[in-house]
Amino acid sequence: MDSVSLSEVTITRRTHLVEGSRAISSSVSNTKSQYVYGESLAATADSGYKMNGVNLKNRTLFGSVKERLLLDAYDDEYGGVVVDHGKLPSNPNVFTSMLRNSLSDWRRKGKKGIWLKLPVEQSELVPIAIKEGFEYHHAEKGYVMLTYWIPEMEPCMLPANASHQVGVGGFVLNQHKEVLVVQEKYCTSSNTGLWKLPTGFINESEEIFSGAVREVKEETGVDTEFLEVIAFRHAHNVAFEKSDLFFICMLKPLSDKIIIDDLEIKAAKWMPLEEYVEQPMIRGDKMFKRVIEICEARLRHRYCGLSPHRLISSFDGRPSSLYYNVVDDDQDHSHSTCSANIYE
Numbered sequence: 508m509d510s511v512s513l514s515e516v517t518i519t520r521r522t523h524l525v526e527g528s529r530a531i532s533s534s535v536s537n538t539k540s541q542y543v544y545g546e547s548l549a550a551t552a553d554s555g556y557k558m559n560g561v562n563l564k565n566r567t568l569f570g571s572v573k574e575r576l577l578l579d580a581y582d583d584e585y586g587g588v589v590v591d592h593g594k595l596p597s598n599p600n601v602f603t604s605m606l607r608n609s610l611s612d613w614r615r616k617g618k619k620g621i622w623l624k625l626p627v628e629q630s631e632l633v634p635i636a637i638k639e640g641f642e643y644h645h646a647e648k649g650y651v652m653l654t655y656w657i658p659e660m661e662p663c664m665l666p667a668n669a670s671h672q673v674g675v676g677g678f679v680l681n682q683h684k685e686v687l688v689v690q691e692k693y694c695t696s697s698n699t700g701l702w703k704l705p706t707g708f709i710n711e712s713e714e715i716f717s718g719a720v721r722e723v724k725e726e727t728g729v730d731t732e733f734l735e736v737i738a739f740r741h742a743h744n745v746a747f748e749k750s751d752l753f754f755i756c757m758l759k760p761l762s763d764k765i766i767i768d769d770l771e772i773k774a775a776k777w778m779p780l781e782e783y784v785e786q787p788m789i790r791g792d793k794m795f796k797r798v799i800e801i802c803e804a805r806l807r808h809r810y811c812g813l814s815p816h817r818l819i820s821s822f823d824g825r826p827s828s829l830y831y832n833v834v835d836d837d838q839d840h841s842h843s844t845c846s847a848n849i850y851e
């Protein structure tokens with residue numbers, strides 16, 4: 508048997524735990540059973556706490572138990588295990604031993620994918636896990652996520668890291684048929700001097716519609732109202748080998764005063780649409796040219812973009828935005844998003 512049963516834990520707690528600020532009892536009541544037990548004992552042994560007056564640190568009395576300690580973890584719904592990163596031992600040697608024990612325990616139980624999140628404060632544990640066969644999955648400022656796929660005869664089914672970045676661009680046209688354009692401070696030499704639509708990336712947990720309004724506001728100071736997603740572009744290997752989804756949004760201006768963000772933007776202005784289209788980089792570029800053609804078609808009601816509709820699906824219970832255009836099957840165009848004159 509690789510782990511000690513819960514009943515043994517209870518006995519241990521009643522008879523032995525007398526000192527130490529980190530008590531086993533708080534964890535034993537947790538349903539995580541043996542994993543919790545392992546971590547708690549590790550914390551105890553790791554801190555050099557005493558049991559029955561015996562210092563546990565490096566003692567063979569408890570060494571045999573220590574070798575069987577397991578990382579605190581819980582099962583996921585795919586037959587895998589998620590290690591509780593809040594309860595990792597601080598001592599790298601204890602971590603090594605617990606990780607090895609846990610891997611044999613998970614293997615014996617037929618577990619599949621293991622998720623091990625290591626906080627930046629415990630980055631010294633990363634090389635230990637890599638040595639035990641873990642791989643990098645993704646990293647954020649505060650942690651690195653490592654994974655281990657146990658079944659040797661089955662292909663790894665763990666989902667890959669996020670594969671896309673999401674960008675937005677704002678097509679903002681005022682009543683004088685002037686489009687809001689910017690010149691970027693940092694751009695490729697071929698784009699120097701180009702007046703372009705304001706663009707940027709949406710933030711985590713940000714909607715496309717609010718991200719577009721925010722980006723235009725940040726870069727130009729102009730307030731806008733989101734109208735429609737006019738088109739989107741899908742491109743690959745754009746940054747960090749990730750793909751890029753770029754949503755071109757039609758926005759209605761609510762103010763006209765320009766205040767540029769001089770960290771990112773060299774200049775911004777309202778430019779007559781014809782002048783914008785006549786720029787060689789716009790006229791000569793298949794994407795920019797087509798985007799403007801689509802926007803112009805929308806203004807003439809020859810085209811319809813997509814509007815967000817908030818809903819919660821029982822599929823995952825999450826509030827989300829479904830982008831679509833209203834289809835008016837009763838021929839009553841007054842309810843159609845597509846027929847709405849957006850600049851009146």
Ligand SMILES: NC(=O)c1ccc[n+]([C@@H]2O[C@H](COP(=O)([O-])OP(=O)(O)OC[C@H]3O[C@@H](n4cnc5c(N)ncnc54)[C@H](O)[C@@H]3O)[C@@H](O)[C@H]2O)c1
Pocket residue numbers: 672673674675676693703706707708751752753754770771
């Ligand atoms: N910029 C364009 O002309 C253009 C054209 C077509 C599509 N897009 C789309 O717009 C979306 C956003 O792209 P973007 O070009 O506006 O973003 P970007 O690449 O210009 O980056 C946004 C911000 O990050 C800064 N930045 C980027 N890399 C940096 C680095 N290595 N060091 C320091 N600062 C750095 C930039 O200065 C800018 O402030 C994407 O989806 C893209 O496909 C942009």
